[in-house]
Amino acid sequence: MTEGSEELPKFEFNNDVVIISGKSIPFDAKKVWSAFAGLLEIHIQNVGELTINFKMDYFNTSSSMYLTEIFKILNANYYKKKIVVNWFYDERDFSMEDLGEFHQERAKFEFNMVKKTIKK
Numbered sequence: 001m002t003e004g005s006e007e008l009p010k011f012e013f014n015n016d017v018v019i020i021s022g023k024s025i026p027f028d029a030k031k032v033w034s035a036f037a038g039l040l041e042i043h044i045q046n047v048g049e050l051t052i053n054f055k056m057d058y059f060n061t062s063s064s065m066y067l068t069e070i071f072k073i074l075n076a077n078y079y080k081k082k083i084v085v086n087w088f089y090d091e092r093d094f095s096m097e098d099l100g101e102f103h104q105e106r107a108k109f110e111f112n113m114v115k116k117t118i119k120k
Contacts, residue, residue, distance in 0.1 A: 009056065009063075011036055016047045024059035033066030041073060049082035056088075056096070064099065075108045083109035091115050 007026055012019040018040070026032045044050055052074070059067065074083050085107065087100035097113070104111040 008032060009059070011039070013039070013043055016049055017051045017053065018043065019053045019055060021053075021055040021057075023057050024063035026063070029060070029062035029066055033063060033069065037066075037070060037073060040070065044073075044077050044081060044083075047081070049084075051084045051086065053086045054088060054100075057090075058096075067103075071103050071107065075106075078109040085109065085111045086114050087111065088114045088116055091117055 007023060009020055009022045009024045009032070012021075020036075024032065074085065077083065085103075087104070089096040089100055097115075100113050104113060
């Protein structure tokens with residue numbers, strides 16, 4: 001598990017579930033996301049199936065570019081393992097919804113859009 005901060009996402013590896021949450025606005029997005037990508041590739045080899053819950057509140061453009069690399073890793077492994085991505089987004093956050101739909105269209109694995117309803 002990698003603890004998040006105001007600028008860094010939190011990465012939790014719980015057997016066959018990986019949770020990515022918080023914000024990603026690091027100074028060096030390559031360092032943060034490349035480290036996660038390396039851990040993810042190892043983790044994929046050690047589980048029978050994998051569910052990734054993306055619960056990000058926000059990420060900047062450079063983080064978004066590396067997120068695409070994460071999905072390339074998942075696409076490269078979907079035929080070896082059952083992979084499921086759950087993309088959580090706030091019902092009022094259209095940019096997060098659009099980005100999720102962008103990745104969903106390109107995913108070779110199960111990709112679920114999960115709308116979080118804001119209670120009034």
